[in-house]
Each structure stands twice: as structure tokens, then as C-alpha cells.
Amino acid sequence: MKAAALTEFGGPEVLSLTDVPEPHAGAGQVRVRVRAAGVQHFDTGIRTGWAPPSVDLTFPVVPGNEFAGVVDEVGDGVTGFAVGAEVLGYSTTGSYAEYVVVPADQVTAKPESMPWDIAGGFSANGQGAHLCLSQMQVNPGDTVLIHAAAGALGTFSVQLAKAWGAGVVIGTASEANHEYLRSIGAVPVTYGEGLVERVRALAPNGVDAAMDNAGPDALRASVELVADKNRIRTMLSDEAAEELGVPALGPSRSADRLAELVKLYEQGLIKLHIRAAYPLADAADAHRDLETGHGRGKIVLVVD
Structure with missing residues (x-):
């Protein structure tokens, strides 16, 4: 073949x-x-x-x-x-x-x-988002930060957080992708120097949970913004996570998890x-x- x-x-x-x-x-x-x-x-x-x-x-x-x-x-x-x-x-x-x-x-x-x-x-990004958000314990009404939110994994993560009832989802991206983030339900913020201050301006009551899809700098910003490190996960920065005391992501892809995501797609909640x-x-x-x-x-x- x-x-x-x-x-x-x-x-x-x-x-x-x-x-x-x-x-x-x-x-x-x-x-x-x-x-x-x-x-x-x-x-x-x-x-x-x-x-x-x-x-x-x-x-x-x-x-x-x-x-x-x-x-x-x-x-x-x-x-x-x-x-x-x-x-x-x-x-x-x-x-x-x-x-x-x-x-x-x-x-x-x-x-x-x-x-x-x-x-x-x-399958892959959908299940990755599901694993992270479930282990971050995203709950109705939460303010959630998703780094690199315009990519495939970020796109899934934003929509899944909204489907699970998050009140505000803040997504980091380049300015060229801000309108795209708005179209999937995120509040966009530009990544880079000064990110922590920009996020705090958008979330004066604090960030409840954060997902790093961007790298160690994003993970460090998440630790500054989220009070409970148990509600932070990374897909990229394992060494930095160990250094910062952020829990590792457990691997547990399954057909049941995938079928749940497919149902959300059929309901129009994930695109x-x-x-x-x-x-x-x-x-x-x-x-x-x-x-x-x-x-x-x-x-x-x-x-x-």
C-alpha cells in the first residue's frame, strides 16, 4: 500500500x-x-x-x-x-x-x-482538549484561559469549555486571529510581554483554570494568574510543569471520550x-x- x-x-x-x-x-x-x-x-x-x-x-x-x-x-x-x-x-x-x-x-x-x-x-486535538479541561475541572461559570487558542487544539478547547458552561473563555493569539476567536466564543488577548496584565484587565475577578498550548512562558503566566495549580494543565511544557508544581496530564484517550465529542459536534457545539x-x-x-x-x-x- x-x-x-x-x-x-x-x-x-x-x-x-x-x-x-x-x-x-x-x-x-x-x-x-x-x-x-x-x-x-x-x-x-x-x-x-x-x-x-x-x-x-x-x-x-x-x-x-x-x-x-x-x-x-x-x-x-x-x-x-x-x-x-x-x-x-x-x-x-x-x-x-x-x-x-x-x-x-x-x-x-x-x-x-x-x-x-x-x-x-x-480525534487527537478533541481528546487532548477533553483530557485537559476535565482534569482542570472546568465548571459552569468559570473564567478559563486557553493559550494558543486559534490553533486546532485551542479551537477545540475554547468550544468545549463553552459547551461545559464556562462563563468567560479568554484565548491568546496574534491579532490577526482575534476575530476568529470571537467567532468561536472566546475573548481574545494578544500573547507576549505584558500578557499577565492584559489578562487581569479582562478578568478582574481572577482566572479559575488555564490550559497551556504555547510553551513554558505561557505556563509561567498561567501560574501567576490561577490560584490553584491543580487547575492548570500543559500539552507542551512538561519540564516547566515539573519545575512549577503543575500536575502532569494523564494519558487516557478512549472511544467513549471521542463519541462524547462527536455528539457535541452533532449538536453544533463544536466546529x-x-x-x-x-x-x-x-x-x-x-x-x-x-x-x-x-x-x-x-x-x-x-x-x-
Whole structure:
């Protein structure tokens, strides 16, 4: 099968369309004919040779940890999914390909109303936002700060906080993205020097919880603004979090969590802006786009 794969680590140029062995569903698994796959910073880390200890980086390496497509093989013992079912789901690697095989409990049904590009880019950032906000204990009426709010993860986080009843959601972004933040329900504020003072001017009664999607400086600002460090989480700054006494984010993606987010999408409470859709053969360009850093919304790969 065709996949956007690595035979060495490095910059975006090492990612190229390659023939790799076609996988097949084993017991408890489904094989999905991929229609779209999301592009994540996790994937760019894999490309440079970084990976959690449990991830095998034997070449060829196929990045990609979220996807949408059609089930075309069902392994022994699988119930609830049949060949032809339209699904979205998650993996750790392997989604930048014509086929991906995952345990059946890592997919959920795709609504007919959800386009393929949105479905392909829905799982990873959606679940990341859900994990952070739930561990931050976002409650009705809270004032919540989301750093880097115009990106895909930030977009999910703003909308999910509003769906859960947050009173005010403040989002940091460049001025070019302020109108976009207003359109998804956030109060925009420019990041950079003086951020703490600007946020305090917007939230004179204080910030209840904060989510860092931007880096250590944003996390340090969050510690200044939020009284209870247990209500701060970071997706990027693990070393700074340990130094500052901010709790680590526990990994617990699940199909149930994803299905809950899909229901919010169907209710119109979560929308996903697709920033760009690239053919699978142009995965390197998709990585270059992601690494520019300041775009809004989600980048996806479309698999013919």
C-alpha cells in the first residue's frame, strides 16, 4: 500500500510517498481504508526521531495518530462494527497511509453529517482538549484561559469549555486571529510581554483554570494568574510543569471520550476549521505548514 513514510529522521523532506506492507486486522482489530488523516505536532516529533518509549521507530516509520475512513476488515471477536462502517479514530502511528489497523475500541461511528476532512482531524486535538479541561475541572461559570487558542487544539478547547458552561473563555493569539476567536466564543488577548496584565484587565475577578498550548512562558503566566495549580494543565511544557508544581496530564484517550465529542459536534457545539487539506503525497508540505506555528484551525491529509 502507499503511505507517507520515513526511512530516516530529519526535516519535512524525509517524509515521502512510499510502498509499505499492507496490514491486516487480527483478533479484536479493525482495518480502516483511510479517507483522511490529521496532522499533529506529535507526528512532527516522530519525524525528527522523538517518540514515547513504547513506540517502535523501526524504518519505515509511518506517522499519523488520527484518521477517518471505512472499515474494510473485521478481526475475530469484534462486535459493533461491520465492513462498510464509516468511522473515525486514533492510533499512535500509522495513519498516513491507505490502510490502518487498530483495536476496535479505538474507533467510533462517524456521523453522516461530518465531512471526511473534519472527521480525519477530529480525534487527537478533541481528546487532548477533553483530557485537559476535565482534569482542570472546568465548571459552569468559570473564567478559563486557553493559550494558543486559534490553533486546532485551542479551537477545540475554547468550544468545549463553552459547551461545559464556562462563563468567560479568554484565548491568546496574534491579532490577526482575534476575530476568529470571537467567532468561536472566546475573548481574545494578544500573547507576549505584558500578557499577565492584559489578562487581569479582562478578568478582574481572577482566572479559575488555564490550559497551556504555547510553551513554558505561557505556563509561567498561567501560574501567576490561577490560584490553584491543580487547575492548570500543559500539552507542551512538561519540564516547566515539573519545575512549577503543575500536575502532569494523564494519558487516557478512549472511544467513549471521542463519541462524547462527536455528539457535541452533532449538536453544533463544536466546529472544526480546516486550515488546509493536502494530498497524502504532499505530507512533507503539510508538516512545513504546521511548523510555521501561527495558523488557525486544522491541517489534514486526504487519501484518495
